[in-house]
Amino acid sequence: MKKYGLTFFTLAILLMVSGALALNFGPAQISMAEITHCIMGDCATPIHEMIIWEVRIPRILVGIVAGMGLAIAGAILQNTTRNPLADPYIFGIVSGAALGATIATITLSNELTIALPLAAFIGALFSVLIVVSISTALKNHEQLLLTGVAVSFMLTAISQFLLYLGEPFATNRVLFWLMGSLARVEMNNFYIIGSILLISFLVIVAYHRHIDALLLGDESAKSLGVNVNKLRLLMLALCAAITATVVAYCGGIGFVGLMIPHIVRQFIGVTTLPLIIGSALVGGSFLVWVDVGARSALESAELPLGIITSAIGSIFFIAIMLKSKAK
């Protein structure tokens, strides 16, 4: 771990600088000096105080933990399934969340601030439950990914059917939510995502050697005393919890979990501990800057976050395939 010290230190500084710089972006023009004063507890106007403390800081903090969470979930899924294209979104977690959100939006007309994230969370866990029970029935956890893809399509079909029948207003709401945004986040979202992240991180640190052992194949891991199926289920459950919480508050933000671990592998390494620490730091910075882009790209309105990450991610996806073909 020692040899990664400098890299992690640099990435951590980068993350903090990203967060600090991102404070400057937003529709309200607040000078750098004013922001510094506000942070110190000496705001010029109550409006500025509100903008800094209740809008920008929560948004940046949630952006950081959401980016970290998605990147860690991707890294863990990729290492445990030994598939570089694994991503929490391919596992049907988001389509489950979307189904939950759809049902909540259609059945409840108000009270949605709490009900929508909750329904999304339940939906996400529901989809993972289906994926896991199918692959358990198959007795083959190597087909986890394919099962995820199939379940994803199934749940999407149900959501779309409900939306098709539903009233246009509800449909719009769900569609916008699915595109992903940090516009509605609050400070307590940060605490919730942050605690799930912390717990997951501790579990991953506890089992990092076991996950590493999987990298050379299931047989090899078994010969080192690893209970492969149990480990894979535990890690899938963690990824589901992280992703479901992020999706519940921030909507669909795709491809972060696919992209970030891939980049980190190139310059840090493939073993679990350095990979997840690196992915967390890079993922956090990445989402902060994507959100700055989302706030600044259009003159009058915000661009949904998921549109940007999906655009970057899909190009990245194709680049990976072209590169691996060139090998």
Next chain:
Amino acid sequence: MSSSIAQQPLIKVVNLSWQVKGKVILQQLSFSLNKRQILGVIGPNGAGKTSLLRCLLNQQNDFSGDVYFKNKKLCHYSAKQVAKSFAVVTQKATPIFALSVFDVVRMGLLPHKGLFSLDNDYDRHQIELALDKVGLMPSIYSPYHVLSGGEQQRVLIARALVQKAEILILDEPTNHLDVYYQHQILQLVNSLGITVIMTVHDLNLAAQYCDRLLLLNHGKLISNDVPKNVLTSQALTDVFGLFCHQDTDPITQTPRVSFYLKKPQATAENMSMVK
């Protein structure tokens, strides 16, 4: 190599049978193995060689009969305890991600480490020592997947050394290797001074490097003895369905076997050999 007569066997297999969906894979196998012996498992494809290794690794629990390790049933050991004693070297492992040689050897620490534990300087030292022993220290940071088959197996042997295993299990270690690497890998295995169980296809290599041989056919134990007594013309002719001739290698003084599709014709030169 087995010196003391009153030695307790390290591994004892009693009436091991294994059926999968009514098909007999292994039938009533009994044998034992002493410490530091090298056991070669030989026999035609489908004889049950690899299946036997799986049972010895505790990776199957649906067999009947008992496997004892140090006088205690293997199934009474936890997976972690088994991993501390048995190390496996196969050629099947192909990583998707660019694992380095260091990363692979480091896996051997797993059975000896608790949750949350990080690597320390001593661990690193052990890894370097093991790589030095298999002659791959210069490749410590090379990607594992670019190494040749023989080198990959040496990396796995280094992992076994870090694992501090008492028994090394190798599944066809000489497959896909050229003659030089076949001898290099078996020489290395021989030099470690630990108990080894391996499946081998090349009978002459088995004769040269193994202390004892198990000859299997259709899941049954045909013979279990020193190479000279197992590799008899008659037994090999029966098992492999080819005409076999055995003599002694003039240099190594180990048994040497040759196979012929048809019964060799006696000529003036080979008259004395072919009976």
